[in-house]
Amino acid sequence: GAVVSQHPSWVICKSGTSVKIECRSLDFQATTMFWYRQFPKQSLMLMATSNEGSKATYEQGVEKDKFLINHASLTLSTLTVTSAHPEDSSFYICSARIDWGDLGDEQYFGPGTRLTVT
Amino acid sequence: AQTVTQSQPEMSVQEAETVTLSCTYDTSESDYYLFWYKQPPSRQMILVIRQEAYKQQNATENRFSVNFQKAAKSFSLKISDSQLGDAAMYFCAYRSWNAGNNRKLIWGLGTSLAVNP
Numbered sequence: 129g130a131v132v133s134q135h136p137s138w139v140i141c142k143s144g145t146s147v148k149i150e151c152r153s154l155d156f157q158a159t160t161m162f163w164y165r166q167f168p169k170q171s172l173m174l175m176a177t178s179n180e181g182s183k184a185t186y187e188q189g190v191e192k193d194k195f196l197i198n199h200a201s202l203t204l205s206t207l208t209v210t211s212a213h214p215e216d217s218s219f220y221i222c223s224a225r226i227d228w229g230d231l232g233d234e235q236y237f238g239p240g241t242r243l244t245v246t
Numbered sequence: 247a248q249t250v251t252q253s254q255p256e257m258s259v260q261e262a263e264t265v266t267l268s269c270t271y272d273t274s275e276s277d278y279y280l281f282w283y284k285q286p287p288s289r290q291m292i293l294v295i296r297q298e299a300y301k302q303q304n305a306t307e308n309r310f311s312v313n314f315q316k317a318a319k320s321f322s323l324k325i326s327d328s329q330l331g332d333a334a335m336y337f338c339a340y341r342s343w344n345a346g347n348n349r350k351l352i353w354g355l356g357t358s359l360a361v362n363p
């Protein structure tokens with residue numbers, strides 16, 4: 129089956145530093161990747177949608193200069209949290225969409241990255 | 247805009263019993279997808295079941311089945327013969343048929359399911 133990995137799975141960083149999270153589709157090419165944020169016991173909040181080779185589309189209220197998304201290839205997207213602050217501490221999840229054309233498409237989710245900013 | 251509502255924040259069921267999780271949605275579209283996702287304590291999101299709106303037949307996956315009522319905009323999930331491993335957060339999600347919005351998912355707030363031995 130389709131597998132999506134995220135690295136790191138857990139990261140602690142100091143306030144003011146930047147941290148990069150990678151999302152990889154291991155055995156398929158992803159037309160689109162999505163980045164979510166999830167607070168404890170809450171639903172997923174879509175942050176942005178990224179398509180390979182083009183700028184990410186950010187959801188309303190998400191600071192694009194703070195959450196930098198790069199989708200350099202069909203198998204890799206990165207989320208960089210710049211100048212992180214404690215309020216950025218959260219669980220970040222990516223998903224990758226595979227397109228089968230007339231047969232439809234599907235999203236597969238990464239295992240998530242827990243970010244703690246001290 | 248589309249919305250998804252899960253009115254049961256928490257549910258519990260006895261092992262081997264059946265439980266039904268509710269989901270309603272609002273849309274003006276006629277073609278769309280509906281999903282149930284499971285998020286266990288590991289937090290890995292897992293697709294449980296998927297329903298295409300144009301299909302009248304309710305989707306089933308082993309012990310999981312849905313009751314899709316298009317006119318009522320209702321999409322409930324039934325878990326039969328509940329197992330301890332079914333304990334998780336369950337999210338209902340909606341997705342448009344067309345590609346205009348990159349096919350992003352609209353999520354409900356989730357239902358936390360506990361399975362009692």
